Amino acid sequence: MTATLKQLSRLLRDKEISSVQLTRKYIEVIENRDPQINSYVTRCFDEALLAAERADKMIARGEAAPLTGIPFALKDNICTDGIETTCCSKILSGFKPYYDATAYKKLKDICAPLLGKTNMDEFAMGSTSETSCFGAPKNPRDLNRVTGGSSGGSAAAVAAGLAPFALGSDTGGSVRQPAAFCGVVGFKPTYGAVSRYGLIAYGSSLDQIGAIALSVEDAAIVFNAVKGEDERDMTSRKCPDIGELTGDIKGMKVGVVSEFFEGLSPEIKGAVERALKGLESCGATICEYSAPSLKSALPVYYIIACAEASSNLGRYDGIRYGFRAQNYSSVDDMIIKTRTQGFGKEVQKRIMLGTYVLSGGYLDAYYKKACLLRESIKEDFNELFERCDILVAPTAPNTAFPLGYTQNNAVEMYLSDMCTVPVNIAGLPAVSLPCGSDKSGLPIGVQIIGSPFNDSTTLNAAHALELCGVSKCKPEKGGVEL
Amino acid sequence: MKYELVSGLETHVELATATKIFCSCTTAFGGAPNTHCCPVCTGQPGALPVLNKRVVEFAIRAGLALHCKINTVTHLDRKNYCYPDLPKAYQISQFDKPLCEHGYVELESGKKIGITRIHIEEDAGKLVHDRGFTFVDYNRGGVPLIEIVSEPDISSPEEAREYVEKLQLIMRYLAVSDCKMQEGSMRCDVNISLRPEGADYLGARTEIKNMNSMSFIEKAMEYEYSRQAEILSSGGKVEQATMRYDEHTGETYVMRTKEDAQDYRYFPEPDLPTIIIPEEEVQKAQASLPELPLEKLKRYRDMLQLSDHTARQLYKYKAVCDFFESCINSGASARNSANLITGAIYSRFATEEQKEKFSLPFDAAQFAELVKLLDSGKINPTLAQMTLSKMLTNGGKVSDYISTEDVKGVDEGELEKLCREAIAANPQAVADFKAGKEKAISALYGYIKRATQGKADIRAADAIIKRLL
Incomplete structure (x- = not known):
């Protein structure tokens, strides 16, 4: 069976296994299994083994942190000093940062071995990971299905047992939705709780690094290890430690917002309702609400995310790093050719959309209006959290799409973010965890949403669902077994 | 149009x-x-x-x-x-x-x-x-x-x-x-x-x-x-x-x-x-704002009684103002300080940039010492200029160049003796002076300066000569 992070940590401390042995096991299964799944785009096994050696020494000295010696995977948009970081885009091919993202640095410092960088939608733009220049990762639960996205590689690696945990990033659901599709736990913390320094920006006011793991407790352990105010990120804030999760939610008020449930398939609706019953059985009370502003969340998200992206991605001009087109006649020509050849279609589409909504004459009608609506969504959430402690919603209105399906159904793909994007717009913490499966056996995710910096309450409610048996996740066979 | x-x-x-x-x-x-x-x-x-x-x-x-x-x-x-x-x-x-x-x-x-x-x-x-x-x-x-x-x-x-x-x-x-x-x-x-x-x-x-x-x-x-x-x-x-x-x-x-x-x-x-x-x-921030250029210019002209030209020569350079003000704060006169700065010192700086930097081989306190000697008449302008020139070239303190002997100048009795000599040696100038040509007296000053290598206090000499005549 696959052990949880807590158990792995104990095994390492008790020297029942060394970090080098553990890391080797993961390397072996990645080599065997990942060619089918395509969750890793860069592997750094040599570095991982060196880190594992250091971890074993650290453990021997009695200086181990909870994640010391436990290998992990990192989404390819999180910068790693000396290790290729490409956002799965041709335009960043060959790019090796000379600095570490803060969240990664925190894991590096406690000698958690990095196995490799995981597959994702190009620049995190997508909900299936199919826009990756390395080809789509496949869902370990059904290899004909997508992993979800954009942190599809991270979710797939954890679901396939190719990493005990992974970091992803979540701009509009990119940690939670692939976690739901792959049947694992995905936690997007409060905006600002984890430093964004070194996370290659997509939508800066929405992006947040999150954890993907096999249990809520594991996600909490990872979060504790990477969170914290960072002097390199002025939008980062202190966030209290997540203590021991008890799952005690007696008297907790759980809100259900009708807008999250519109047009759901009976299967998904049923699964989420079972989760609500589970929470009730743990002593929580369920209250129903309506928040009409949520209906504008999707357009607000696409306008703000694309506007910020169009600016954030302006720097990829072929001058300083990454890909540069050949055969150009001038600097302008070089920049145009580099961007035309270096960015994929979805990225180009979003850059153009973002450029448009910020242009003179359109700014007020789109970007500024979206900002106003964003405020009203935030206000609605504030009001909701005056009346209840957490909200429960489906993570996605559908289960994993067949590979290739969204190519001709782009709107359906955009719509699949409708339950996750409001959380980013308001900067809230939310966790997705499995709550059953559909008739084809594909996992369904339920989402617990909390108020800002109440990450602890959010995770505790999710843990209650695990304790009462509603939520379980197990990696696929073929992964690491201990 | x-x-x-x-x-x-x-x-x-x-x-x-x-x-x-x-x-x-x-x-x-x-x-x-x-x-x-x-x-x-x-x-x-x-x-x-x-x-x-x-x-x-x-x-x-x-x-x-x-x-x-x-x-x-x-x-x-x-x-x-x-x-x-x-x-x-x-x-x-x-x-x-x-x-x-x-x-x-x-x-x-x-x-x-x-x-x-x-x-x-x-x-x-x-x-x-x-x-x-x-x-x-x-x-x-x-x-x-x-x-x-x-x-x-x-x-x-x-x-x-x-x-x-x-x-x-x-x-x-x-x-x-x-x-x-x-x-x-x-x-x-x-x-x-x-x-x-x-x-x-x-x-x-x-x-x-x-x-x-x-x-x-x-x-x-x-x-x-x-x-x-x-x-x-x-x-x-x-x-x-x-x-x-x-x-x-x-x-x-x-x-x-x-x-x-x-x-x-x-x-x-x-x-x-x-x-x-x-x-x-x-x-x-408002309270900590320094005196601003136009206020300073006005103060130099109105309160310190500097000529418009001299005041402008100073206020254009922040470092000069700081030096100048530190000098008058230690008791030196504004007029003598300003004249020496815009005269002997500026003559050493060819560019605006050098004046802006105003880097000198001595500090404001040393310069103030020199100005105060001049202010009190213990040395005359010529000696002050000469000393300043040496300080500008070699740095150091005022006392490196002016001895207590120099500062003592020429005593009262000696000075009177020299004045009598000057009168005797310049009958024409004396006659002109008596006839109302005020300026003629400068010939007598010149005699005394030469005789004392610039050490004599000319103002004191002036009083003696006028008394004798």
Whole structure:
């Protein structure tokens, strides 16, 4: 069976296994299994083994942190000093940062071995990971299905047992939705709780690094290890430690917002309702609400995310790093050719959309209006959290799409973010965890949403669902077994 | 028809903070290319800006000195444009809520040039074209700037020059910038339009970019005035355009017209939180403002009774003022201090820059000692000049050059004896003096000076001679 992070940590401390042995096991299964799944785009096994050696020494000295010696995977948009970081885009091919993202640095410092960088939608733009220049990762639960996205590689690696945990990033659901599709736990913390320094920006006011793991407790352990105010990120804030999760939610008020449930398939609706019953059985009370502003969340998200992206991605001009087109006649020509050849279609589409909504004459009608609506969504959430402690919603209105399906159904793909994007717009913490499966056996995710910096309450409610048996996740066979 | 010139300036001033606006790289000028750089100021993927608090402090000081209102709740914006010297493809600047607004600069005539706004922003890098290649140096990228935008209140090239000079001096007094135009730490964009004299509307304007010298500003304005006047008087229309001034030909050229004006797609910088400045901080900054140039000039003239010329010679250089004031604070007279500074000391400095730096091989206290000897008549101006000259060359203290013997001068009895000798030796001068020619007496002074190698107190000698005669 696959052990949880807590158990792995104990095994390492008790020297029942060394970090080098553990890391080797993961390397072996990645080599065997990942060619089918395509969750890793860069592997750094040599570095991982060196880190594992250091971890074993650290453990021997009695200086181990909870994640010391436990290998992990990192989404390819999180910068790693000396290790290729490409956002799965041709335009960043060959790019090796000379600095570490803060969240990664925190894991590096406690000698958690990095196995490799995981597959994702190009620049995190997508909900299936199919826009990756390395080809789509496949869902370990059904290899004909997508992993979800954009942190599809991270979710797939954890679901396939190719990493005990992974970091992803979540701009509009990119940690939670692939976690739901792959049947694992995905936690997007409060905006600002984890430093964004070194996370290659997509939508800066929405992006947040999150954890993907096999249990809520594991996600909490990872979060504790990477969170914290960072002097390199002025939008980062202190966030209290997540203590021991008890799952005690007696008297907790759980809100259900009708807008999250519109047009759901009976299967998904049923699964989420079972989760609500589970929470009730743990002593929580369920209250129903309506928040009409949520209906504008999707357009607000696409306008703000694309506007910020169009600016954030302006720097990829072929001058300083990454890909540069050949055969150009001038600097302008070089920049145009580099961007035309270096960015994929979805990225180009979003850059153009973002450029448009910020242009003179359109700014007020789109970007500024979206900002106003964003405020009203935030206000609605504030009001909701005056009346209840957490909200429960489906993570996605559908289960994993067949590979290739969204190519001709782009709107359906955009719509699949409708339950996750409001959380980013308001900067809230939310966790997705499995709550059953559909008739084809594909996992369904339920989402617990909390108020800002109440990450602890959010995770505790999710843990209650695990304790009462509603939520379980197990990696696929073929992964690491201990 | 006669046209009047309407002009407003946009002045970029590099702030003299030790580190850049969004990272901890040095702002030092020069350095091998791309050595004052880091992931933040070269726009590496994933790097984030961290606002340097000193930049806000400096800009507030500048704003207060220019009588601006400070917006205590403000934010930064992204100004998007693509150019290789701008590594993020956007400049972090301020758009709709500048840090400072609604101020003015007072000219000597009493006319006030309105300041529309002052905002903070980052500088770009530099392109170097060489051997058919273009190289980029990001050392200057991220150096903090303030952009000071004036109202179109300037009506002549001379006013423009005075406005820029006043700004420069104020910034130097505040120590927020060295404002070296030749190094690019101060540069101006000049907006110019013409209208029939007395008209109350504004004509179409052109903007001359990136002027880095006062005299070019004047020349470019003169040229642009006649160019526009010619167009208008022949019935044509001035086209709104961005221009470049060619220093060699003395002419202006169109860089781009309104049609290809850039759309900067400004929006609030999501990586930086709202800036909230406590009211007390503004008050503290206001209270800590130094005496400003025009006030100082007035005080030197009115309170210290310096001539307008001398006062101006001093107030133009902040370091000189500091030296001068420290000297009179230790008891030296303003007049003698000022005269020695603008005379013997200035004669050693060939350039404006040297006067600005005012680096001397002795300190103000030593200089004050010398001036006080002169003030009390213990040494005469000639000896003071000679001593100062030696100190300027070799450094050291006053006592290294003037002995107690020198300071004692010539005693009363000795002096009277010399005076009698002087009278005896210059019968003609004595006769002339007695006949009413006051100046004739200088021949007697000369005799005494020669006899004592300049040590005698001439004022005392004067009294004795007059008594004897």
